[in-house]
Amino acid sequence: MSTPSASGRTFEGTPRADGTVGVRDNVLVLPSVICSHFVAERIAERVDDAVATPHDHGCAQLGADNEQTRRTFLSMAQNPNVAGTVVVGLGCEEVQSAEVATALESRDVAVRELSIQGVGGTDECIERGVEAATELVQSRRTSQTVADLSDLTLGVVSSDLDASTVASADPLVGRVADEIVDAGGRVVAAGNERLVANPDGARDAATDEARDAMEALLDRHEGHPARATRVGQFARDRPFEEVTRAWGRNTVSEVLPYGERATLSSGLAAVDAPSRFGEATTALAAAGRTSSCTSLATESSPGTRSSRSSK
Amino acid sequence: MKGRVLDDALLRLSTSDNVGTTVDDLESGTEIDADGRTVVLAEDVPFGHKVALEPVDSGGEVRKYGEVIGTATQAIEVGEWVHTHNCESTRGRGDRAAARGESA
Amino acid sequence: MGHSFEGYRRSNGRVGVRNHVAVIPTSVAASSVASAVADEAGAWARATPHQLGTSQPDPARRQTERVLVGTGRNPNVGAALVVELGTEDIDAETVADDIAATGKATETLTIRESGGTANALSEGADRLDRLKAEADRARREDADVSELVFGVECGGSDATSGIAANPAVGAACDRLVEAGGTASFSETPEFIGAEHILADRCVSEETRERILERVEAREGMAELMGVDLRGAQPTPGNQEGGLTTIEEKSLGAISKGGTTPIRGIVDYGDELPTNGGLVLMDTPGYDVESVVGKVAGGAQVVAFTTGRGSTTGNPLAPVIKVTGNPKTWDRMSNNIDVNAGTVFDGESIDSVGARIFETLVEVANGRRTEAEHRRLEEFAINEIQPEELTVEVDG
Structure with missing residues (x-):
């Protein structure tokens, strides 16, 4: 039985501005806190190619825990499988959605931000989130590249x-x-x-x-x-x-x-x-x-x- | 509401309090009649925030609900906004323990 | 206005205000399947997906298991399906048996035994149908408000919380306790700076000591981590809303329990007594985890005060949102049930408390809250952190 060799194998991926290649081309809907988790999920459910990453954190964590949550958000949004990110906050939490969005912008990530308190409730936040995610999906680069x-x-x-x-x-x-x-x-x-x-x-x-x-x-x-x-x-x-x-x-x-x-x-x-x-x-x-x-x-x-x- | 609203502007929750809570967004220069004593706001103070009703020395107690809610980190004049810039908690200060080398 | 409502009386005597079929995963590995089975079935089935349970140090695992069992035992649950992958430390059969001890129907579903998720979904659907038939045998019948366990919570606090919403919810708690019911508040970090007041209100020396000990432990976490609690408390939203220190936040927070004597303090997720008066629960300050603890303790209805506007709910217990901030009411009334901001226009705390109490009775009778309308059902179990566990030398 011969073993196929990996060298020389290629795949089609999505090129990113920083030179990396994605194997998926998703828009990330990222709740900055557990309290906006359902809103993030509802947004992602309504937009093709949008995915939400609900989690339990972001509210009032201490020290290193808080840093870790924030760091993980920023890194997730920079994964090459992510074409852009909608950060959804509640508004009063320790890890502020606006701050996360600003940090991502400075890293050249396509980002939109909104908070439930900022827009006046969950109904409005879902509507605006769907618009934002749709915009990001539509502004994706369509070109594919051959990568190894x-x-x-x-x-x-x-x-x-x-x-x-x-x-x-x-x-x-x-x-x-x-x-x-x-x-x-x-x-x-x-x-x-x-x-x-x-x-x-x-x-x-x-x-x-x-x-x-x-x-x-x-x-x-x-x-x-x-x-x-x-x-x-x-x-x-x-x-x-x-x-x-x-x-x-x-x-x-x-x-x-x-x-x-x-x-x-x-x-x-x-x-x-x-x-x-x-x-x-x-x-x-x-x-x-x-x-x-x-x-x-x-x-x-x-x-x-x-x-x-x-x- | 517990306590008393002074001049439709500041809520004093207990007679021993040295701060009052604004019941509306208030502008700098607003004059409030606090039981015969006039408190003039030194700056804009948003709804729900605190204003000194009495002078507080640096290190002095800040009192609301008839209880100590923190200490002044600098001298506070009557009419000044009281918040994190001039008042701090004395509790849960693991940073101080760490500075003393007591942290685990 | 009457002090009675119609609820679902369970075999163990507790009365539910809803008749959900709960779908409870024992771990994160079964959570997606649990959610999918419940979503497919309809609004009567409620999943409690969470992140824990696959493999945890013993004390943490026991706490997870206690919350899962308590969740299924909550009287708002008419029947329960417990779902496992099959490799977890927590055993679905054991959880189901502990739930069934209250007399309600339970079944288990093991994804590995079903042969994968597709089969698990169809087997889960069959089991849920059987459980629904069992749950449907319950009918609303007369019950007294003294049979209610009312959990109270605050989140997204601002200065109005301690002035308007919390004292008003406290007034409703006083009414309920006077009528013979149980009220419970929690969030131990938000006792810091107000613990001397709580201690003075305890009916026994034992409860007094226990409260002080729990506060010290929570405050010690900041010390253990070598950080300033101010890094997390008050939160940015709290501060923007006028809260300067944890002491100030706590003094406002404790008023949501009312003014009656404190009869005890139970551990996170432990059973709260009926006809118990005011009983505290030792929980973290995270709102969702704290609400989940009280629901696992048997709370049928939760009141949740918010200044800035928190919108979270719970899969099994209706959550009544109360704000004392008139601006938040104007902006977010879609997510809020009771406006306590009226105290700034002259309504008395007692009058708002009466409105909240009436809302409690109506919700117990079946009226849906805003969070229920929108199916906002945040669920998370607190995990005991490694720093909180004693060193295991060779265990």
């Missing part, structure tokens, strides 16, 4: 460490990850429990440039229970190599805080996100610059609302 694997960022998360995952699914995904990196692309991997459970392995897996950031990640989780409890427990009893098979064989050349965008031009980056699927894919979509692939136990893959933009 060096234009791809693959997101990888393995949400459990069951036997079949470790034996079959993870190595297969890891193989794909290696092919992408060999072809000049990027892989971003979630699953911080695996690093924390095997600190020595994690240190060895990091390149010199990434070592300080890896050390900081390990410090940050010191003494805290793993978010994905079972993954954390299983990972402690297994070698590092075995619990990170889905990441491929490359060394970790960048370590990213949750919600941060990857900067490496090629290679493997680890994202400080848990193996819990929804949170992981959101962080990968934020970190990554194109598609997100998942490795999961056995047959079924739960789609989560927060990760829609990455699909």
Whole structure:
């Protein structure tokens, strides 16, 4: 049986102003707070190619939590699969929709902003949001470009460490990850429990440039229970190599805080996100610059609302 | 409403309060008869915001609802707008603990 | 005006003001399927999608499970379908059994056993039909307001909240408590600076100590994170609305519970007593999570005051929105049920309180709130954060 080679493979994508290529051409309807979540969903439901990313945050979070929420919003909206973003706020929240929109504008993202309180209620906000999203959909560039694997960022998360995952699914995904990196692309991997459970392995897996950031990640989780409890427990009893098979064989050349965008031009980056699927894919979509692939136990893959933009 | 509205302009919720709450958007220079004492607004004060009814020293208590709601970060004159620029909370100040090196 | 209403009496004696079939996912992995099954079925089916439950440290998982069970046990739920992917730490059968202990019909749906989402949707539809038939056997019958558990919340606060809307809702709470019912408010961070007043109103030393301890823990979170609580409290909207400090916000916030003695404080999502008087719940300051906690505790109706204009609702309990800000009423009356801004034109707090109490009875009788009309059904469960959990050495 011959194995098809990844080098030389191409795909058609949507070119973005910053030189990246999208594999989807969606308009993102981004609630800046849980309170505008339904309004954002109603807007997206009424516009073809619009997707909403409802979430639980943005109200009155403290310090680092608040920063993380804001950072994740900005990065999500800069994912190349996003053609433009409608930021929808309530109006009184900690993460202000106008502030998010201004920050995105300065990063050359096509953006519209509105808040429920600003326009006088949910009915009006939905109507205006539909108009704004429709405008963004209509102003999309229609041209497609031929891209190769060096234009791809693959997101990888393995949400459990069951036997079949470790034996079959993870190595297969890891193989794909290696092919992408060999072809000049990027892989971003979630699953911080695996690093924390095997600190020595994690240190060895990091390149010199990434070592300080890896050390900081390990410090940050010191003494805290793993978010994905079972993954954390299983990972402690297994070698590092075995619990990170889905990441491929490359060394970790960048370590990213949750919600941060990857900067490496090629290679493997680890994202400080848990193996819990929804949170992981959101962080990968934020970190990554194109598609997100998942490795999961056995047959079924739960789609989560927060990760829609990455699909 | 609890408390008393002074001159249709400022609500004093308790007699021990040294600030009143505006019941409308008020302009700078507005004169308010506060129980025989005239309070002249030093600046525009939006609806729902606070105006000093008595002078407050820097570090002094700001009182509303008959309770301490914070301390003045600078001296406040009668008629001045009282808000985050001259009044701060004394609670939940993890930043101070961090500065003292007590944070976890 | 009568002090009775017509509600759905459940086998455990509690009375619902709605007769929804709840579709409760045990985790984020089953949430999309739960929402799709409910949407397909119609407005009588209400999903409670959330982000938690796949794999959580034990204390966090127990809290999630408690809220899911409480949600299904809420008397506004006539029957419940519990949906799981099949790989979660939280077991759908256990959740369903705990809900069924109240005497209502429950079923479970395991997406993996159905063989994927398409099959799960059709199996879910069949199960919902059976559950609806069970729920439909309930009829509205006479009930007394003393059987109501009334959750009160404030969000998007401004200076009018503490002056108009909150005291008016508090006056309605006083009426309900006087009639023998239960009122509950929460949001412990918004006790900071007002806890001495709450402590003085406690009926027992035990409750007093518990409240002070919970406030200290919430305030300690700021310390633990090495940050200034002012970074989050008051929020930008609160500040624009005239609130300067957390103390000021809290002093205004606590008036929404009224003036009666405080009879106890329960944990997040724990059952609130009926005929209980004024009982607090220890919740975070996030509005949606806080409302969900009280609904999981058995609140059939929620009043939610707002100065700036919050529009959130709940899938299972009607949420009555009250504003004390006349400008917000003018701009956003589509999303608000009661105008308490009239106190600035001379209406007494007590008179507004009477209107809110009447609205409570009407809503209990079936009148739909603005949030219900618009199906604004925000739902989120508070997750205990790693910083709040003790270090697990080898667990």
